Amino acid sequence: xxVKCKIQSVExxxxxxxxxxxxxxxxxxxxxxxxxxxxxxxxxxxxPITPQTERRLEAYFAAVVRRRSVRRDAPRGAAAHxxxxxxxxxxxxxxxxxxxxxDELERAGLHRFPAKSSKNIGFGCAASARPGSxxx
Numbered sequence: 001x002x003v004k005c006k007i008q009s010v011e012x013x014x015x016x017x018x019x020x021x022x023x024x025x026x027x028x029x030x031x032x033x034x035x036x037x038x039x040x041x042x043x044x045x046x047x048p049i050t051p052q053t054e055r056r057l058e059a060y061f062a063a064v065v066r067r068r069s070v071r072r073d074a075p076r077g078a079a080a081h082x083x084x085x086x087x088x089x090x091x092x093x094x095x096x097x098x099x100x101x102x103d104e105l106e107r108a109g110l111h112r113f114p115a116k117s118s119k120n121i122g123f124g125c126a127a128s129a130r131p132g133s134x135x136x
Contacts, residue, residue: 009049013054014035017031017035017038017057018031018032018034018035026065031065034061034064034065037064038061041060041064042056042057042060083110087105
C-alpha cells in the first residue's frame, strides 16, 4: 500500500493509508482500526516524514490489517478477499500481465473466489471470469 504523493504528517499518511485500503476493498472498520492502532503503536518523529518512517508506518498498518482480517469477528470473507487482493497487487508490482496474473490465480485455485468488487482484485470482471472472456 505505497503512498503515491509526498505526505507531510503522520496523520495525513495514516488517513491516506486508510482510504487506499478501503479502495482495495478492505472493510472500512478494519482499515479505520488499523489507522488508529498504527497511530498508537508507532512512535513517530515530529516534522516531515522521512522515507524510512513512511515505510515503517506502511508496514505496521499492513500488518494490523492482515492480523485483523483473520480474527474470528472479522467481516465474512475479509481474510480471503484480503489475501486475493494482496496476491494480485504483488503480482502486478512485478510487472506481470493481467493474463499471467490470471494464470497464476488459476494454478493456485484462487480464481474461484467470489469477489465483492472485481476492480480491486483486478480484472474489471467477475473473479471467476477469465480476462477477455464473454463473462467479463
